[in-house]
Amino acid sequence: MVLQDLGRRLNSALQSVSASSSIDEQALDAVLKSVCAALLESDVNVLLVKRTRERVKKLVLPQLEQIQAKQGTEHDAMAGNKAKQLIHKAIFDELVALVDPGDDAPPAFNPVKGKTQVIMMVGLQGAGKTTTCTKLATHYQRRGLKVALVCADTFRAGAFDQLKQNATRAKVPFFGSYTETDPVAISLQGVQKFRSERFDVIIVDTSGRHRQESELFDEMCQIQDAVEPDMTVLVLDGAIGQAAEAQSQAFKEASDFGAIIVTKLDGHAKGGGAISAVAATHTPIIFIGTGEHLHDLEKFSPRPFISKMLGMGDMAGLVERAQEMAMANPERQENMMKKLEKGEFTVRDLKEQMQTIMNMGPLSNLTSMIPGMGALMGGDTEAEAAKRMKRIAFIFDSMTTEELDSDGALFRDATPAASGKGKGKGKDKGTVATTGGAKGAKGKAVATPKGAAASDSDSDGDGDASSEPDLDPLGAREPNRRVLRVARGSGTSVQEVEELLAQHQMFAKMAKRMGGKNGMMGKLAQRGMGRPGAAAGAGGMPAGMPPLGPGGMPDLSKLSPAQMRAMQNMLPPGARDMLSNPGALQQMQQMMGGLGGGGMGGLSGMGGMGGMADMLKGMMGGAGGR
Numbered sequence: 001m002v003l004q005d006l007g008r009r010l011n012s013a014l015q016s017v018s019a020s021s022s023i024d025e026q027a028l029d030a031v032l033k034s035v036c037a038a039l040l041e042s043d044v045n046v047l048l049v050k051r052t053r054e055r056v057k058k059l060v061l062p063q064l065e066q067i068q069a070k071q072g073t074e075h076d077a078m079a080g081n082k083a084k085q086l087i088h089k090a091i092f093d094e095l096v097a098l099v100d101p102g103d104d105a106p107p108a109f110n111p112v113k114g115k116t117q118v119i120m121m122v123g124l125q126g127a128g129k130t131t132t133c134t135k136l137a138t139h140y141q142r143r144g145l146k147v148a149l150v151c152a153d154t155f156r157a158g159a160f161d162q163l164k165q166n167a168t169r170a171k172v173p174f175f176g177s178y179t180e181t182d183p184v185a186i187s188l189q190g191v192q193k194f195r196s197e198r199f200d201v202i203i204v205d206t207s208g209r210h211r212q213e214s215e216l217f218d219e220m221c222q223i224q225d226a227v228e229p230d231m232t233v234l235v236l237d238g239a240i241g242q243a244a245e246a247q248s249q250a251f252k253e254a255s256d257f258g259a260i261i262v263t264k265l266d267g268h269a270k271g272g273g274a275i276s277a278v279a280a281t282h283t284p285i286i287f288i289g290t291g292e293h294l295h296d297l298e299k300f301s302p303r304p305f306i307s308k309m310l311g312m313g314d315m316a317g318l319v320e321r322a323q324e325m326a327m328a329n330p331e332r333q334e335n336m337m338k339k340l341e342k343g344e345f346t347v348r349d350l351k352e353q354m355q356t357i358m359n360m361g362p363l364s365n366l367t368s369m370i371p372g373m374g375a376l377m378g379g380d381t382e383a384e385a386a387k388r389m390k391r392i393a394f395i396f397d398s399m400t401t402e403e404l405d406s407d408g409a410l411f412r413d414a415t416p417a418a419s420g421k422g423k424g425k426g427k428d429k430g431t432v433a434t435t436g437g438a439k440g441a442k443g444k445a446v447a448t449p450k451g452a453a454a455s456d457s458d459s460d461g462d463g464d465a466s467s468e469p470d471l472d473p474l475g476a477r478e479p480n481r482r483v484l485r486v487a488r489g490s491g492t493s494v495q496e497v498e499e500l501l502a503q504h505q506m507f508a509k510m511a512k513r514m515g516g517k518n519g520m521m522g523k524l525a526q527r528g529m530g531r532p533g534a535a536a537g538a539g540g541m542p543a544g545m546p547p548l549g550p551g552g553m554p555d556l557s558k559l560s561p562a563q564m565r566a567m568q569n570m571l572p573p574g575a576r577d578m579l580s581n582p583g584a585l586q587q588m589q590q591m592m593g594g595l596g597g598g599g600m601g602g603l604s605g606m607g608g609m610g611g612m613a614d615m616l617k618g619m620m621g622g623a624g625g626r
């Protein structure tokens, strides 16, 4: 996770405010002391730290005095909460200001399809240019752009091989030469070649030097003159801390670069210093490097960055990732939407959703985007999650087509593995064909203890208590023969298979509740909404439903409390109980408010954000738990 230590220290400082009984100037000083110490340790410039401290104090103190004056008239606890919120907000805003290049920074560069745009990457040796070039190429490729790489690094032996290797792995076309020694000639040839082939984005990797040498700058300017880039990006090593300011100034004077990518923010304590130093030069940071792998590149935006660092998530970023994936496969998205409208969710759907999530990058990146989930990650959990995902993939791969395309009921067939009954194909088909078969199976032999059955009774009052088969409590009976076969075939345990199936059942139930004529998806479908590409606002919403976000889904930030409650009723009892906690509705609205009006757009085909969070939770510790 990016700047994990700094995030942890800042977070614990903020938590100390929440925990303290009296909020006064002394308490404010104490928290500011901890915040400033954490920033200084991350190599943030001492003057910037001082400015942060002064600005928070200037803003908070007068308001704190006002709150204290009212303490007699207002409920003390309420006044205390107000003061705590005030301090949290002021510190959060100042941390954002610390990494924000300000309004006068040039706007972010967004390459578009159908037009050739050249990006030139510059930086010192070892900053991570070559690695970042491939990461950036993958990023744009995932957005449907045609991208190519040009290696103009003739200085470092092996640079072309490195780019070639990376590009091949990422399946990005590349251009370079083992014999040509003139970087200007190579870059020009490469750019001309890919221009003529109508590539959308051409990324030119230039050579680095150990220090800011005049040769490097001369070469940079010559390449710049030759290829006329639409954007020059400086790649900066985050490990250099506040020295980033001098480095970016030197590059700025030599060549007019438009944006910065700060790399290696995954492991270096000085990253906070580098980011704040760059922001101080009013240059936009467009991405940050968060690891050595292809997907370890994150879009940088000050507010979500601080939010994620403090473990508060980045829902907008998560929505964007999901939209990206939806864009990559609109057909699959469309099919999923149609199924959800009908309230269907097969085992194969779960398999595809999990694959989608895996394609979105490392799980730790995703979990840090979900408020509170980042805290669940730590140490080597990432590796464990990856291992678990592999086992889940083996489980799916061991299923037959019939099983994958089923609603999972045939795995709940009452016939135990040892009985040898029900082996006939005909019986299997009969079981799969209708949920009626599954209902029958449940009625016949599922050894669900009464208490367990009661826990999932018809508490939503929709009269369908008996219509949804439940999985038996794990280990309470002989496993189903299919479950046993899948476990054996995948080299996993019966428990792992059953837990995955239980997860599928939970999603299928949710889909059933949301689908159908009267479910939310059905209502959207009646108006031709919710599908990828459905125009925002087209057709209007059913009576009482909130306005639509750009993805065609309701903008949850605009829901009234009554509408939120109505939506709650569509959720399974467990999720509903969670939301019935005091303040949970407001929290959810607040969280959705952070989506910038985008609502849940684009996530529709992913089973909704709640579904995604649950799925991630399942991967991190739920399914299998080993």
Ligand SMILES: Nc1nc2c(ncn2[C@@H]2O[C@H](COP(=O)(O)OP(=O)(O)OP(=O)(O)O)[C@@H](O)[C@H]2O)c(=O)[nH]1
Pocket (backbone or CB within 6 Å): 123, 124, 125, 126, 127, 128, 129, 130, 131, 132, 153, 156, 159, 207, 208, 209, 263, 264, 265, 266, 267, 288, 289, 290, 291, 292, 296
């Ligand atoms: N942990 C981590 N390592 C990174 C990141 N970006 C790059 N690296 C590593 O940094 C080292 C140098 O990266 P390169 O891409 O070769 O650097 P370069 O700037 O192209 O170097 P020259 O071609 O010599 O100028 C490699 O080992 C990369 O794997 C990052 O975001 N995080």
